[in-house]
Amino acid sequence: MYYYIMKxxxxxxxxxxxxxxxxxxxxxxxxxxxxxxxVAGKDIPLSxxxxxxxxxxxxxxxxxxxxxxxxTLFKNFKLKVAEAESLEMDKTYAFEDELNNYQTQLKASxxxxxxxxxxxxxxxxxxxxxxxxxxxxxxxxxAQSLSKDTLAGYxxxxxxxxxxxxxxxxxxxxxxxxAEEKSGVAYETIDYLYPLKAYKAFEDAAYSLPVGVVSTPVxxxxxxxxxxxxxxxxxxxxxxxxxxxxxxPPESAGxxxxxxxxxxxxxxxxxxxxxKGEDFAxxxxxxxxxDKTNAxxxxxxxxxxxxxxxxxxxxxxxxxxxxxxxxPVRTRLGYHIIKLLNRKERVPFEExxxxxxxxxxxxxxxxxLYKSFEERQKAKFGxxxxxxxxxxxxxxxxxxxxxxxxxxxxxxKMTKTLxxxxxxxxxxxxxxxxxxxxxxxxxTYSGDFLNEVYRLFVRDIVTExxxxxxxxxxxxxxxxVKEYHDGILLxxxxxxxxxxxxxxxxxxxxxxxxxxxxxxxxxxINWKVLKNLKKFIRKTPRK
Numbered sequence: 001m002y003y004y005i006m007k008x009x010x011x012x013x014x015x016x017x018x019x020x021x022x023x024x025x026x027x028x029x030x031x032x033x034x035x036x037x038x039v040a041g042k043d044i045p046l047s048x049x050x051x052x053x054x055x056x057x058x059x060x061x062x063x064x065x066x067x068x069x070x071x072t073l074f075k076n077f078k079l080k081v082a083e084a085e086s087l088e089m090d091k092t093y094a095f096e097d098e099l100n101n102y103q104t105q106l107k108a109s110x111x112x113x114x115x116x117x118x119x120x121x122x123x124x125x126x127x128x129x130x131x132x133x134x135x136x137x138x139x140x141x142x143a144q145s146l147s148k149d150t151l152a153g154y155x156x157x158x159x160x161x162x163x164x165x166x167x168x169x170x171x172x173x174x175x176x177x178x179a180e181e182k183s184g185v186a187y188e189t190i191d192y193l194y195p196l197k198a199y200k201a202f203e204d205a206a207y208s209l210p211v212g213v214v215s216t217p218v219x220x221x222x223x224x225x226x227x228x229x230x231x232x233x234x235x236x237x238x239x240x241x242x243x244x245x246x247x248x249p250p251e252s253a254g255x256x257x258x259x260x261x262x263x264x265x266x267x268x269x270x271x272x273x274x275x276k277g278e279d280f281a282x283x284x285x286x287x288x289x290x291d292k293t294n295a296x297x298x299x300x301x302x303x304x305x306x307x308x309x310x311x312x313x314x315x316x317x318x319x320x321x322x323x324x325x326x327x328p329v330r331t332r333l334g335y336h337i338i339k340l341l342n343r344k345e346r347v348p349f350e351e352x353x354x355x356x357x358x359x360x361x362x363x364x365x366x367x368x369l370y371k372s373f374e375e376r377q378k379a380k381f382g383x384x385x386x387x388x389x390x391x392x393x394x395x396x397x398x399x400x401x402x403x404x405x406x407x408x409x410x411x412x413k414m415t416k417t418l419x420x421x422x423x424x425x426x427x428x429x430x431x432x433x434x435x436x437x438x439x440x441x442x443x444t445y446s447g448d449f450l451n452e453v454y455r456l457f458v459r460d461i462v463t464e465x466x467x468x469x470x471x472x473x474x475x476x477x478x479x480x481v482k483e484y485h486d487g488i489l490l491x492x493x494x495x496x497x498x499x500x501x502x503x504x505x506x507x508x509x510x511x512x513x514x515x516x517x518x519x520x521x522x523x524x525i526n527w528k529v530l531k532n533l534k535k536f537i538r539k540t541p542r543k
Contacts, residue, residue: 116372
């Protein structure tokens, strides 16, 4: 994918790998990794035998009886795999797809810093302890903005900031500017701001500002914001309720006063029945017009603050004890009678982790998520940035947006070393080519756009470097893939021959099958090596 970048790295090192790497491999194979068993014509190295044996705490390879038992178990396992391969079970699309998915996930586990990611996710999770209410005044910027655009926008926002700092009312100023037809300014109050629901810069400001304090201009992809925190409230978690919805009659049904009285009499009648303990689900079926919840006894999914219309939400969260019923509450849909079913004071981290990860990996916050991995890899490969060369590209952003053809036409002629990594110089024009091919960023300001794409450029290179040395740095990788490969085949062939049969027949079927396999496939066991495992075990760390 990044051949034009990586070709020089590969060519520079390929002869070193061939001369040193392969010689080392063969030396290791002959001296420390002899064949321990041959099954169906396939040699099985000692490293594979030890890798699996040492994962089983019940196996003592230095005890004769334990060793012999495990050799028999291992041989039978390999015979079953050989049978599956003879039937070409490893050639099916389902098998290849499952193995490829595993390899992808395994590689991803090496090409990341899970501890660093967990720290970032926990920081976001802890923000969920409180909900922030904010108001903000937005001074919009063009969809693609240069320095001159942002400077003008910033100055405009800062002038308004100074007016508010000098005593003018924040809300009055915001509403007044928003009312001006040509101002383009927006004023908004967000009653409940949760983590990961706004641009990162906006959220960071909102969660760090004291209540009542107005921020200096904060830039996001929308433009510049002046932000004021109105209040902070402890997160009450989520609740689950059931409700009865009674719809108001249409105006055409009769005189308004008479209809209103009849309608309210009906609402109060249903409310009294619910309070007296009549079956709530039956009342739902009899009176509620909410087709979406009627078949579910009026039960709604769990929800938090800000997820329902305000009157309904306020009445629901005012209920404290499961089983408690609210007075009738009016919304644009009609009158609701609400019964509290359950509360989740705080959703556990484990339930939110996957969702937070998926949000963060796909947007601007991916740089927070992967920062620890990138910094670790940059240090490993000796990354050095040439700031002067980067500044040349940054100055070019003052004239053109990075996706403009004019930007590329000038940048591709730049020859300074932009960065150095893994004994290799990367000139400006290589980054320009990357930017042309992969112009992906969440930012709308040219300088920020450039910075995000540059960080992706560096990330792709360190990831590619790590992939190229994966087996060298993680020798267990091939063993894990082999183990999973054989495990899939073992499951499929065993299920076909034994496990899908009645339980009382399985022992006899297993014994007959093992006898058949031993007669069908040749097996050679190198007992000379196996009886002298002590010297090999000292060299092989337990996995």
